[in-house]
Structures are given as C-alpha cells and as structure tokens.
Amino acid sequence: MTPDLFDALHAALARLPVLPGSFNPWLNANADDAADNGPARRRAHLRAHATRPGLRLVLIGEAAGYQGCRISGIPFTSEALLIDGSIPGIAATPRLSTRPRPWSEPSARVVWRTLYEQQLADCTFLWNAFPLHPHEPDRPHSNRTPSRTELAAGEPVLAALRTALPDALLAAVGNKSSEALTRLGYAHVALRHPAYGGVNEFVAGVGQLALRLRSERPGR
Structure with a gap:
C-alpha cells in the first residue's frame, strides 16, 4: 500500500533542514497573512x-513563489484563484492576505487555465523541485532561482511524492525541475515554463x- 500523499509530503517537509533565505509556507507565518490565514490554513489547502x-x-515547478504558494500553500496557485473558487477540491476562500488587492500570479493563471x-484539472497535482520559497535577503516579496543546495534538500520530498504516486505521469515545468528529476532517475516530460514568453509552448506541451x-486511460 502506498502512503497517503499528504502525510508523505508533510513528513518529508518536516525533515527539511533550516535553509537561510527560504520560507516554509506550511510552517511559517507571513507578515501580510489575513487573520484567518497562516501555516495551518496552508496545510489544509495542501491536504485538500x-x-x-x-x-x-x-x-x-522549480520553487514556490511569493505571489503563489507562499500565501496559498499550493504551487502555481494564487490567492486570487482561491478566492475565485478555481481550485478543485477547495471551496472559494475569503481573503488570505491584508494586501489591498489579492496576490495574483501570472504563471498560476496560465497553468490552471490550461489544465481546465x-x-x-481534476487529476493533476502540483509541486516544486524545491518546495520552499527562496527569496532575496530581507526581501520576502521577491523570487530567486533555488540553489544547488536547496534543490538537493528538496530531492527527498520529491522521492516521497514519487513513492506515494508511483504510477502518475511526471512533467517538469522549467529546467531546474527537469534537472532534479533527472538526478533522481525519474522518467518525465520536460515542459517549457509559461513565464518569459513560454506560454504557447507550455500550452502545447x-x-x-x-x-x-x-490514450492510456483504462478501457481504451
């Protein structure tokens, strides 16, 4: 019997080392979290x-971003999408942040629109090679490319995911995630990241x- 996916990820995340310059959405609080948002709410979102x-x-994907997973608890998922009720398995939520306008991530909208x-949408799970949010020093609302050390730290979490979903098709969104899956020896499809002019190639992929x-659906 394969382990429950959420429990497997939660256990693997708990074993991550403390990494300076990274934020754990499921353990840490944001300065702009709304009163009813925080790590417990983000864990509930991930569980759902x-x-x-x-x-x-x-x-x-490559890593959590400040406009998406950092506030929502789900990769490629923004506050705006959760408010809209656009995420399968999660009812429309109230505001997650105290920001005047809800956080919205362009890549998140492209990903979910394409999945729908x-x-x-109903059969896809979203994750990151480095599950935490890497940011510039003293700039929580910034993104940076995860380092080799950070990607290595994320590999046991990827392994836990693969053990929990051994038959799922893996697809890497971006070069860093493809490199991480290759190092683990996991067969996967490489997709262009929708950012920086890659929308059309991502959609086609x-x-x-x-x-x-x-074509692989049982009974066909």
Whole structure:
C-alpha cells in the first residue's frame, strides 16, 4: 500500500533542514497573512489538493513563489484563484492576505487555465523541485532561482511524492525541475515554463500530455 500523499509530503517537509533565505509556507507565518490565514490554513489547502482521488499527472515547478504558494500553500496557485473558487477540491476562500488587492500570479493563471482547457484539472497535482520559497535577503516579496543546495534538500520530498504516486505521469515545468528529476532517475516530460514568453509552448506541451493520458486511460 502506498502512503497517503499528504502525510508523505508533510513528513518529508518536516525533515527539511533550516535553509537561510527560504520560507516554509506550511510552517511559517507571513507578515501580510489575513487573520484567518497562516501555516495551518496552508496545510489544509495542501491536504485538500493532495487527497483528491484519481491523480494521474504531476506538474513539478522549480520553487514556490511569493505571489503563489507562499500565501496559498499550493504551487502555481494564487490567492486570487482561491478566492475565485478555481481550485478543485477547495471551496472559494475569503481573503488570505491584508494586501489591498489579492496576490495574483501570472504563471498560476496560465497553468490552471490550461489544465481546465485540457480537462486535466481534476487529476493533476502540483509541486516544486524545491518546495520552499527562496527569496532575496530581507526581501520576502521577491523570487530567486533555488540553489544547488536547496534543490538537493528538496530531492527527498520529491522521492516521497514519487513513492506515494508511483504510477502518475511526471512533467517538469522549467529546467531546474527537469534537472532534479533527472538526478533522481525519474522518467518525465520536460515542459517549457509559461513565464518569459513560454506560454504557447507550455500550452502545447500540456496538450500532448492530455492526449497521452487519454490514450492510456483504462478501457481504451
């Protein structure tokens, strides 16, 4: 029997070393968290995302971002998307931050819009090669590329995910995540990250994943 995905990730995250310049959304509080948001709420969001039945596809980004996972607890997922009720398994939420406007992440909207267009939203789990949010010193609202040390720290968490979902199709969103999966020896599809002009290639790549999953569906 494979371990429950949320429990496996939660246990692996608890074993992560303390890494300067990184923020753990499921353990730490943000200065701009709304009164009813915080690490416990973000853990609840992750649990809801991880315990949906029928997960067949895993998209793995590079690292958590300040406009998305840092505030929501789910990779490629912003406060604005949760308020809209756009995330499967999670009812529309109240505000998560005290910011005048809800946090919104362009890549998150592209990812979820594409998953819905390809009828993959209900069967896709989102994660990152480095699960925490790497930021510049004293700038929590910034993103930086995860270091080799940080990516290495995330590898046991990726291994826990793979053990929990051994038959899911893995797809890396971005070069760093593809490199991490390659180091672990995990077969995967490499997708262009939707940021920096990569939207069309990302959408086309997800379309190919949808065709592959439909062709592999039992009974076909």
